[in-house]
Amino acid sequence: MRPIKHLFGIADLDREQIEYLVNLGDSFIDINRRPLKKAPTLRGKTIINLFFENSTRTRTSFELAGKRLSADVINISASTSATKKGETLLDTGQTLAAMQPHVLVIRHSLAGTCEFLADYLPNTALVNAGDGAHEHPTQILTDLLTMKQAWGTPAGKVITIVGDIAHSRVARSHLLAAKKLGYTMRVVAPKTLLPSQIERYGCEVFHDFDAALPGSDAVYMLRVQTERLTDNCAFPSVREYHEAYGLNGKRLRAAGPDCIVMHPGPMNRGVEIATDVADSARSHILDQVEHGVAIRMAVLAALCGGQEEEKKMGGSSRKQLSEEAMQAQGRLI
Amino acid sequence: MSGTLLIKNGHIIDPANAVDGVANLWIKDGKIVAIGAYDGEAEREIDADGKIVCPGLIDMHVHLREPGQEWKEDIESGSRAAVAGGVTSICCMPNTGPHIDHAGIALQIIARAKQVNLCNVHPIGAVTKNLEGKELTEMRELSRCGCVAFSDDGLPIWHAGVMRKALEYASSFGFMVIQHAEEKQLTAGGAINEGWISTQLGVSGMPAEGEDSMIARDIMLARKADARYHVAHISTQGGVAMVRQARAEGLKVSTEAAPHHFALTEEEVLGYNVDAKMSPPLRTEADRLAVIEGLRDGTIEVIATDHAPHHEDDKRCGLSCAAFGIVGLETMLPVSLDLVRAGVLTMSELIAKMTSNPARLLGLDAGTLSVGAEADVTIFDADATWMVDREKMVSKGKNTPWHGKTMTGLVTHTVKAGRIVFAEGDVCG
Numbered sequence: 001m002r003p004i005k006h007l008f009g010i011a012d013l014d015r016e017q018i019e020y021l022v023n024l025g026d027s028f029i030d031i032n033r034r035p036l037k038k039a040p041t042l043r044g045k046t047i048i049n050l051f052f053e054n055s056t057r058t059r060t061s062f063e064l065a066g067k068r069l070s071a072d073v074i075n076i077s078a079s080t081s082a083t084k085k086g087e088t089l090l091d092t093g094q095t096l097a098a099m100q101p102h103v104l105v106i107r108h109s110l111a112g113t114c115e116f117l118a119d120y121l122p123n124t125a126l127v128n129a130g131d132g133a134h135e136h137p138t139q140i141l142t143d144l145l146t147m148k149q150a151w152g153t154p155a156g157k158v159i160t161i162v163g164d165i166a167h168s169r170v171a172r173s174h175l176l177a178a179k180k181l182g183y184t185m186r187v188v189a190p191k192t193l194l195p196s197q198i199e200r201y202g203c204e205v206f207h208d209f210d211a212a213l214p215g216s217d218a219v220y221m222l223r224v225q226t227e228r229l230t231d232n233c234a235f236p237s238v239r240e241y242h243e244a245y246g247l248n249g250k251r252l253r254a255a256g257p258d259c260i261v262m263h264p265g266p267m268n269r270g271v272e273i274a275t276d277v278a279d280s281a282r283s284h285i286l287d288q289v290e291h292g293v294a295i296r297m298a299v300l301a302a303l304c305g306g307q308e309e310e311k312k313m314g315g316s317s318r319k320q321l322s323e324e325a326m327q328a329q330g331r332l333i
Numbered sequence: 334m335s336g337t338l339l340i341k342n343g344h345i346i347d348p349a350n351a352v353d354g355v356a357n358l359w360i361k362d363g364k365i366v367a368i369g370a371y372d373g374e375a376e377r378e379i380d381a382d383g384k385i386v387c388p389g390l391i392d393m394h395v396h397l398r399e400p401g402q403e404w405k406e407d408i409e410s411g412s413r414a415a416v417a418g419g420v421t422s423i424c425c426m427p428n429t430g431p432h433i434d435h436a437g438i439a440l441q442i443i444a445r446a447k448q449v450n451l452c453n454v455h456p457i458g459a460v461t462k463n464l465e466g467k468e469l470t471e472m473r474e475l476s477r478c479g480c481v482a483f484s485d486d487g488l489p490i491w492h493a494g495v496m497r498k499a500l501e502y503a504s505s506f507g508f509m510v511i512q513h514a515e516e517k518q519l520t521a522g523g524a525i526n527e528g529w530i531s532t533q534l535g536v537s538g539m540p541a542e543g544e545d546s547m548i549a550r551d552i553m554l555a556r557k558a559d560a561r562y563h564v565a566h567i568s569t570q571g572g573v574a575m576v577r578q579a580r581a582e583g584l585k586v587s588t589e590a591a592p593h594h595f596a597l598t599e600e601e602v603l604g605y606n607v608d609a610k611m612s613p614p615l616r617t618e619a620d621r622l623a624v625i626e627g628l629r630d631g632t633i634e635v636i637a638t639d640h641a642p643h644h645e646d647d648k649r650c651g652l653s654c655a656a657f658g659i660v661g662l663e664t665m666l667p668v669s670l671d672l673v674r675a676g677v678l679t680m681s682e683l684i685a686k687m688t689s690n691p692a693r694l695l696g697l698d699a700g701t702l703s704v705g706a707e708a709d710v711t712i713f714d715a716d717a718t719w720m721v722d723r724e725k726m727v728s729k730g731k732n733t734p735w736h737g738k739t740m741t742g743l744v745t746h747t748v749k750a751g752r753i754v755f756a757e758g759d760v761c762g
Binding site for chain 2: 011089090110111112113115116131132133134135169172195196197198200
């Protein structure tokens with residue numbers, strides 16, 4: 001397997017790397033359920049979580065992932081308003097990198113944040129925890145683990161993703177993953193919430209939610225920012241949005257008895273998802289949250305392990321790297 | 334200034350006079366005195382054997398940043414970059430600080446350019462005060478003080494009513510209005526062309542319709558006002574088609590293309606390349622080919638760079654935050670020569686788009702090698718290659734998408750009013 005130096009997005013990962021991270025995450029689920037939630041894998045490693053956008057689950061899960069693997073974890077929440085100028089982003093990145101962390105986990109509203117910073121921070125592994133409307137790779141790896149748990153493999157399945165696709169990094173990362181792992185994406189939104197030429201991802205595009213439901217193996221609801229709806233004339237009202245694109249019990253029944261419900265959170269109950277659906281037995285939303293910690297453990301372990309092995313081996317033996325990483329994983333389970 | 338300069342054995346191309354052949358060019362006291370035989374002796378000679386000798390190039394779309402943003406560029410550094418690129422006349426856009434919206438600033442820029450004394454600098458006056466799009470500037474006064482056309486470039490004249498009045502008023506006195514055609518309500522928040530690339534990068538796009546809709550509106554207003562209307566830096570297939578149709582109808586509509594719009598596409602921004610960010614943005618291959626076709630069939634009469642120097646700080650902040658614009662003066666000629674190499678234009682047609690055509694549009698006494706004309710001359714080797722190195726650029730702006738790329742076509746000498754101002758890689762004076 002090609003070593004994973006950074007995690008910018010699903011775009012940069014091949015199928016083998018994706019499956020490696022999902023499987024590694026799968027093996028970490030158990031640690032999180034133990035009474036003693038600690039493994040020594042990342043002892044002596046420093047991880048900085050730098051969040052320029054609000055986040056509860058992503059930030060917390062990265063923090064827990066690092067701590068449960070015995071890394072030293074620092075969290076920084078920088079308000080986007082105070083750091084809107086990119087130069088501050090670069091200065092902040094360079095300042096933190098100068099303190100020699102192994103990994104810098106970054107969320108920022110600027111698409112391409114990691115690609116931009118990587119040119120200036122050659123010695124720090126960067127993890128994209130969400131960059132504008134670009135990518136959110138750890139969310140998609142989390143979802144893939146959830147899909148693996150539900151179905152064994154996502155291959156051949158149909159995921160119907162609904163909502164503000166235009167501004168969604170989750171949607172983009174899923175569309176990229178679908179192609180690599182062989183599942184089908186149905187994209188559902190009014191044209192006002194679809195980005196230009198979305199069909200070039202190879203997905204099916206629907207404006208009618210009800211038409212997209214039959215045959216769906218999962219309905220994946222996206223959070224809708226209500227201010228975005230009205231400010232941009234994307235939709236006239238929350239009421240009409242819920243009627244056209246909200247997931248309710250009736251729609252879930254139309255999707256078939258085995259269709260599961262997913263949502264990357266945070267949910268707007270009564271907007272994109274009705275409460276009875278969100279809390280139903282078919283909802284895997286809290287599984288996604290649980291798997292988020294395991295996946296972020298896997299990502300941090302892979303990046304820290306990768307760095308070390310790369311140095312040791314001069315980046316030559318890829319096979320050996322994956323074996324040693326697997327051994328590292330074996331030591332802690 | 335005095336003395337006799339002989340440019341020997343060059344291939345002289347002077348589109349305005351249909352000169353296209355190897356000959357000697359004689360310059361005395363800052364003026365062209367003869368092509369071919371001359372009864373006199375040369376005090377200085379430039380051997381132009383194997384090179385092309387043409388009128389000094391004109392770039393009618395340059396941002397000099399002085400006054401106001403001298404850390405990005407100033408009249409001296411911009412003039413030096415111009416002559417290094419073979420350009421002897423530049424028109425500078427009014428989005429300085431203060432803006433070129435009153436006589437004093439226009440006079441100050443012209444006076445400063447004369448002190449620098451490397452190339453002609455012709456200000457373009459603002460159409461509206463403070464570029465606010467509300468009240469018209471004193472265009473007659475600005476014209477008397479040296480402004481050669483009017484524009485709010487950097488910003489569109491967005492208000493249809495103001496644009497109508499601007500076209501009516503300007504055309505009452507024969508002035509040309511240059512529009513930065515961008516419907517901001519369609520491009521708000523955009524950083525690059527809207528399309529498949531912007532979708533993949535997750536960056537807000539600027540749709541071609543933002544440019545097209547304003548060109549369409551303006552052509553209607555120009556028709557009604559019987560006005561001279563010039564579209565700056567045209568970049569879309571739709572825009573080129575509308576200008577072509579307007580010209581066929583006989584309207585006084587003209588346009589220019591920037592080298593980046595006929596040489597590059599939106600693919601350049603992949604990887605979040607801030608040096609490929611400008612407004613209007615790099616578009617699709619279909620748009621690029623439409624611009625080339627417009628150049629070929631004469632719809633686009635002028636090549637102008639939209640030279641927009643920025644400081645590193647304004648670019649080094651990621652694609653969405655980075656300032657719009659790239660430098661262009663030093664790469665204008667070699668990039669444009671690709672059009673000749675590709676068989677789109679003859680050498681003479683290409684040179685006309687950078688000399689006699691903009692001179693005619695703007696009423697400049699430049700752009701020819703006529704006997705008696707001021708001796709502004711560019712000498713270049715069309716086949717010599719060199720590599721663009723941002724650190725070696727003469728402009729203060731280092732923001733070029735061609736860094737590290739090989740250029741074919743090298744300016745070897747630039748002569749301004751008979752004085753050698755650039756020779757073999759060095760700006761003189």
